[in-house]
Every structure is written in structure tokens, then in C-alpha cells.
Amino acid sequence: VTTRDRKGGSRQDPDADQLAAAWNEITAGRRPSRDGDHADLTAPVELLHAAVPDVPPRPAFMQDLREQLMQATLPVDAPISEPVRHLSANPMVVQSRTSMAAHVPKSLRKAAARWLPIAATITLLMATAAGAYFSIDRPNNEPNGTNIAAPSAGTSESSGSTFLEECDVIGAYFPCVADPWVTEGLIVRANLSGEDLAVSNVQMQGWELDRLGHITFGEPANPVTGVGVDIVTSGAYLAVFSVPVVVGRPLTGGGEFEYPREGSAVELSRGDSVTYPIGSKLEVNNPLEGTRLHFKTILIYAGDPSPDNLAGGDYFAQVEGEGSLPMPLSDYETPEVSIALSYVNPNPIYPFSPSDTSFATHLLGPVAPYGEARGPGIGFVVWAIVRQG
Amino acid sequence: MVALPRESEAESALEWRVDEEDRALAERAASDRESFGILYDRYVRRIYGFCYRRLQTHEAAEDATSQTFLRALTALSQGSNSSGSFKSWLFTIAYHVIVDAHRLQKPMALLDDVHDFAETDPGPEELALTGETGRELYALIDRLPRDQADLIHLRFSGLNDQEIAGVLGKSYGAVRIAQHRAMKRLRQMAAHSGTKGTPQ
Secondary structure (H helix, E strand, C coil), X not given: CEEECCCCCEEECHHHHHHHHHHHHHHCCCCCCCCCCCHHHHHHHHHHHHHCCCCCCCHHHHHHHHHHHHHCCCCCCCCCCCCCCCCCCCHHHHHHHCCCCCCCCHHHHCCCHHHHHHHHHHHHHXXXXXXXXXXXXXXXXXXXXXXXXXXXXXXXXXXXXXXXXHHHHCCCCHHHCCCCEEEEEEEEHHHCCHHHHCCCEEEEEEEEECCCCEEEECCCCCCEEEEEEEEEEEXXXXXXXXXXXXXXXXXXXXXXXXXXXXXXXXXXXXXXXXXXXXXXXXXXXXCCCCCCEEEEEEEEEEECCCHHHHEEECEEEEEEEEEECCCCHHHCCCCEEEEEEEECCCCCCCCCCCCCCCCEEEEECCCCCCCCCCCCCCCEEEEEEEECC | CCCCCCHHHHHHHHHHHHHHHHHHHHXXXXXXXXXXXXXXXXXXXXXXXXXXXXXXXXXXXXXXXHHHHHHHHHHHHXXXXXXXXXXXXXXXXXXXXXXXXXXXXXXXXXXXXXXXXXXXXXXXXXXXXXXXXXXXXXXXXXXXXXXXXXXXXXXXXXXXXXXHHHHHCXXXXXXHHHHHHHHXXXXXXXXXXXXXXXXX
């Protein structure tokens, strides 16, 4: 191995070479030679390998997964009408994702909670790879089980050969996705009071709710006004609001947004959003026994937006970022403004460069360092998008 | 250099044949689901073991294993595959599934104590006094920086340094250097914590 020292010169590291060669032998199930002066390097490696616990998967799990894989209705045989487009790092390309439709098998929609990640993955893959083939007209009242994947689903699609080639350069498949677009919440200004529109501070909070957990939102102790967007990143979300809200389901065939009445249960799954006036959220529940709920709350606010001021119950919440709109919501000239969430884990080929355009404004977001995963508060980026309605 | 035993040539040839067979199966998997089933049977335990060691619960490991194979199947069905080793490509998917899973977990505790260690070799006296055992060393792996822990766990999954380089998107040399540092650091931590046990 030749490495560069701090002065820019190169040096050999025979110990590293020796260890690597010996470890390759051990990995292959062979015993490395103990000749020479390097037994002290290899002995701990052998000790380590001997200590690795044998943790086999459950036979039932292996069998179930095998059957799922053998029978899954993946787009294996589906014609692909055109190359799947990568969700661009540029938020101006937001319309590229709305043209695709998806269909999730009912059996998967009703699967046990532990299969939700699989269902989400299948949904995403089918939607992105075979949108035209699977396009369907869905009755308006049919529950919609489609999701756009949160970052953990990590899409892999790309727009063309150049991008694929560049992916090959870095030797991996999924890191090629520079910034998967998670979803957006739609703020309809006409539905908000003047007080709720006179806000420009932005805060992103990360919330978690245990299995079958419940959060009650009461009257805030300290005044707070504005609008909130909740976006589910994992699990299932069931909430009740005291006023009409806007629900975003990005990959539906029949339209992006729904407008449930006040008091109705709002059910969201991974990648879905709900936009509401602050103070109108009454409760949030995690209806699943097997999956913890994770969601982001993006607040455009004035006053005290702290979780403790808003909610009670056994939950975990943390502030993950602060920012501001370039102007209060009341000053926007368009009837609608979207608050969108993306995930940015840039690779060397596509560095993240936030910029304001005539369509979108980067509000806040710690960008995830490439190749590292430091936690749920890193990597999410919030944008404001001007919509013409 | 390490003197390789003679049988290693035959075993290397066997590994090469397995790689070739994997590649052929992966090519057929686009139209023949049973070919994918063979690959699944071949790798599910190793993928699961890797996921379990990195995520530390059976539930998370099962979810990650499921996602790994679903992504692999879908990618193969779309004609995507690495031009290199299938095993390395599959572990690359698993690695990124795990990275994604970590993102949605609470941040891990900062490893301040790890960073307190100087990048120096433990001296012979220190090592002789320490006499670390495998189990105690193993318990310290998760206190390493995540990339070094990933590397060691990929070793436990049977990957050689070239395959690990492919999974982590690093150069071959970088992997060798990183694993050397990881082992040094493990031994430093063992010495620091006063681990006693098996003599070398």
C-alpha cells in the first residue's frame, strides 16, 4: 500500500499490506502463516473472527421472504416506456415525479407491519420503473396505499447512460441518488387567517412515537401561530385536526393533494404529508404494533413552537434546524406555497449547492456528509416552492 | 508477505468459479426468478448476519435483509448489475440499506473516548500486559468510527479487501490502511480499558 504523507510524499505501509493479506486468508477460512514478524498483527484478527456470534435468521423469515421474492409483482416483465428519470437535485424539476402512477398489491397493503418497508420499496420501484404500464384510474374514495419513499428507501434510478456511468465510477449503486425528493406540503393561503400568514420563521422538528403511541396536542401554553407541515419518514401516522387540512400523496394517479374535512382521521404513510394551521392538530397516533413512527414537522411560525409547548404524551421530539422564509407568507403573490422536504447526501459528482430560484428557495437543512450516516437530523433540506395554483 | 498454503490456489479457483456462477445467475435473474432464488439461498444468511451485526435487532435485520434482496431483484430485473463481483454488489446494497436505517435511528453517542486515543501503536509491554481476548475485542468494535466498524463487519461476512473496497466506494489501498488503523485502535482501546485474558 502506498499512501501520501502530510508533506505530499508517498510511503509504503508493509504492516497494512501484511495484515490485509493475512486477513484475506482468514476471511477465506484459511489459517494465515505465522512465519515472520507479523503474528502479532494477525493473532487479534483470528481472535476476533472466532468471537463473531453466529446469528442465523429465523427459518420462517427466510422462507417467507423467499416466497415474497419469488412471487413479488415487481416490474420484472413490465415494459418500460421511457427511461426513468432521476429526481433531480434541482427543485425546479419537481414536476417530473408527478407524472408517474403506482399500484400496490392489496395483499401487500394489508400485510403485517413488519412488511411495510417492503411494501414501500415495491411501491416506489413499481412507480418509478413502470409508471405508464401500471397507470390506473383510481376511484376517488379508494384508500390510497402509495408512497414516495423517504430517504431510507433510497431510489436508484437515473436519467441516462452518463449518470449510470458516473455511478459505476464510484463503485456503488445507491449512492448515485444525490437528493431524493421526499414530498411536499401544500399551503393554501386562502385557508389561513391573517395571523397565521404573518409568519416567516421556519423550524424543522424530528418526532418519534413508539408503537401504538399517542400524542395529544392541547392549547399551547405560550402563544404560537402559523402553519405546520408533517411529513412521515417511517411508519404509519394517524391524526385528527379541528379544521380542514391538505394531505399530500405524491405518487397517486388521481392527483397530488386531498382535502379531508375537519375531524376526520388523516392517515399517512411514509412519504405522505399533511399541512395544517398550528393549533389545529388535536392528536397523533401510531396505529402499528411493530413499527415506530418517525415524522418531520416543519413549522412556519411566530411565537413559541417548541414541542413541549404544543404537545403532551410519551414521544420524542427534537429541533433539527432553524431557518426563515425570505418574506412572510402573507407577502407571497401566489395563492399557494409548497414546503418541500428533500434529502441530500451529496456525492463527489453532484455536490449540493443550495440556491434560490424563481421557483424555489432553500430554507434550512444540514446536508449529510457523503458516505456517512449521523442520524435523523442530518441531510434533510427544506425548500419553499412558489406555486401558481 | 504471508506465505500462502498450497491449497489456496485451488480454493481461489473455486472462489472464481463461484463468482462466475453468481454472475451467470444474476444475468438470468432478469427473466428467471428461480435463478435469483439460488442467489438468495446462497447469500441470505450472510446478508442477514451483516445486517444483524450492524443494526443489532432481529427485527431491523429482517427488514434490512428484505429490502436488500428486493432492491437487488428489482435492479437485476431492470438490467442493472455491477460488472464486478455479485457478492460485492449485493453487500453494497445491504450496506446502503443499513446506512439508511441508521439515518432514521437516533444519533449514536459520540465516541469521545475513542477520539482521545492517539494514533500510535501500543508498545510491546502494553500489549503483553493487555492480552486481549477475542470476545472483548469484538465488544469494542462498535466503539470504532462507523466506517472502520463497517469494514470489520464486512470482513466477518467473508469479503476480502478488494470486495470491501467496492462496497464502501473506497480504493483498495484505503481499505487496507483503514483496517490496519482499525485493528490498532481496537487494541489501544483494549489496552485503555485494561482488558485481560488470552495471552497471544
